[in-house]
Each structure stands twice: as C-alpha cells, then as structure tokens.
Amino acid sequence: MIELKFKTPAVWAENIANAIGVFLPDHAAAERKASSMALGMVAHYPDKPELVSAMIDLALEELSHFRSVVKLMHERGLSLLPDEKDQYVNALRRNIRNGKLHYFMDRLLIAGIVEARGAERFGLIAEALPAGEMKRFYQSITRSELMHEGLFVQLAEKYFDLAEVRTRLDELLTAEAAIVSELPLRLALH
Ligand SMILES: [Fe+2]
Ligand SMILES: [Fe+2]
Numbered sequence: 197m198i199e200l201k202f203k204t205p206a207v208w209a210e211n212i213a214n215a216i217g218v219f220l221p222d223h224a225a226a227e228r229k230a231s232s233m234a235l236g237m238v239a240h241y242p243d244k245p246e247l248v249s250a251m252i253d254l255a256l257e258e259l260s261h262f263r264s265v266v267k268l269m270h271e272r273g274l275s276l277l278p279d280e281k282d283q284y285v286n287a288l289r290r291n292i293r294n295g296k297l298h299y300f301m302d303r304l305l306i307a308g309i310v311e312a313r314g315a316e317r318f319g320l321i322a323e324a325l326p327a328g329e330m331k332r333f334y335q336s337i338t339r340s341e342l343m344h345e346g347l348f349v350q351l352a353e354k355y356f357d358l359a360e361v362r363t364r365l366d367e368l369l370t371a372e373a374a375i376v377s378e379l380p381l382r383l384a385l386h
Contacts (some may be wrong), residue, residue, distance in 0.1 A: 198312040198345050198365070201373035208321035216330060216385050219321075220275040222384040224265040226314070229282065230344075232260035233307065239301070247351060250279045254344060262338060268333065284386035285310060287375045291368060303354050304366050307346030311371050315341035317385060 212219045221246065234255035241247050266276065288310065292302040317339055322334035352361045 197308055198308055198349060198369070199311055201369050202226055202377045204317055204320060204376075205381065206324070211381075212321050212338075212383055213324035213326075214254065216325070217274055218383045219385075220269045220274060220289055222264055222280075224262055224269060224276060225279065226282070226385045227258050227262035227265055229285075230310075230314075231262060233256045234258060237303070237307075244355075246354065250347060250351065251255075254347065257344075259339060261340065264333065268330070284313075284375060288368075288372060291371045297315055297356075301352060301361070302368070303365060304352040304355075305349050305361070305368050308345050308352070308365075309368060311341050311348060313347040313372070313376065315345055315386065316327070319335040 232255075235252040237251045238248050238255070267274070288306050292306065293297055318334050318341055319338040322331055322338055325331040325334060349361075349365070351363075376386075
C-alpha cells in the first residue's frame with residue numbers, strides 16, 4: 197500500500213463539506229479523467245493482457261463514478277463545467293522518466309499515487325460530511341479508490357522488480373509531497 201508523505205489538513209475537507217455543490221463539478225471531472233487515463237493505458241500497452249483487462253475494468257468503474265457524481269449534480273440543479281488543467285497531475289507527470297521501461301513503471305506508480313491521494317481526500321470529505329446520502333457516497337468512493345491504489349502497485353510489482361518498485365515509489369512519493377504541499381488548498385480535489 198502507498199503511504200503518502202503529506203497529510204491533507206482537515207480544514208480542507210471541512211470547507212468542502214460546507215460547499216459540496218462547488219466541489220462536485222471538479223470531482224466529476226476527476227472521475228472522467230481517471231476513466232480516460234485507464235483507456236489511455238489500454239491504447240499504449242495493447243500487448244499486456246493483464247493490464248488491458250484491469251484497465252478496461254477500471255475505466256468502467258471510474259465512468260460509473262462519473263455517472264454517479266453527475267447524477268448527484270443534476271439532482272441539485274448543477275451543471276458540468278468546462279475542462280480545466282489539473283496542475284497537480286501535470287506536475288506529477290513531469291517526474292515520469294524517459295525510456296520504455298522507466299516510463300511504464302513511473303506511469304503505473306504515479307497513477308497509484310493519484311489514486312492514493314484521491315482515497316485520502318475523499319475519505320476526509322466523507323468524515324467531514326453530516327450523516328446522509330452524500331456521506332455514504334463518499335465512503336463508497338473512498339473504498340473504490342483504495343482498491344485502485346492497490347491495483348496499480350500490484351501491476352507495477354507484476355512487471356518490475358519489487359525492490360526497484362519500492363525505491364522508485366518512495367522517490368515519487370517525496371516528489372508528490374513537495375508538489376501537493378505547494379499547491380493552494382481549493383474547493384477542488386487538487
Ligand atoms: Fe473514481
Ligand atoms: Fe480511482
């Protein structure tokens with residue numbers, strides 16, 4: 197499992213719990229991007245059957261998260277917003293090394309870290325929300341994202357040497373902590 201090196205302050209989740217309608221469009225966009233990221237892996241690594249199957253399942257699950265968030269939004273009279281660049285993900289991706297194998301390993305590990313950060317933050321939101329449908333929704337999203345985090349680590353360990361994966365994961369987690377700690381806390385996932 198992934199141990200993040202920066203802890204998101206609880207106040208971030210409290211602010212979101214008080215303005216969930218502002219947060220939902222950003223959350224929806226994150227789910228849509230997660231689904232297309234999974235399909236991107238399928239397109240990039242068509243010769244790896246285990247990865248392809250896992251990524252198709254993941255794309256479907258993230259798409260169903262997207263559908264659920266959009267449904268919650270529509271029930272509240274909210275609309276999706278134009279696409280925005282995700283500075284956090286872009287900064288993380290700049291740590292991806294060149295070279296076929298390094299590139300592949302880093303993509304898997306960074307995807308796992310993004311899932312881990314998502315699980316951490318959705319979990320904080322679930323805790324901050326009052327009892328009800330929205331809280332249950334965020335509890336279930338948190339469980340899913342924890343599974344996804346594990347999936348990417350397992351895939352990295354399947355295709356690469358365990359010690360090498362551990363070392364690189366640690367380096368990327370250090371980089372992630374530096375990135376996330378410098379970004380402003382917004383009413384958004386990142
Ligand atoms: Fe998701
Ligand atoms: Fe996910």
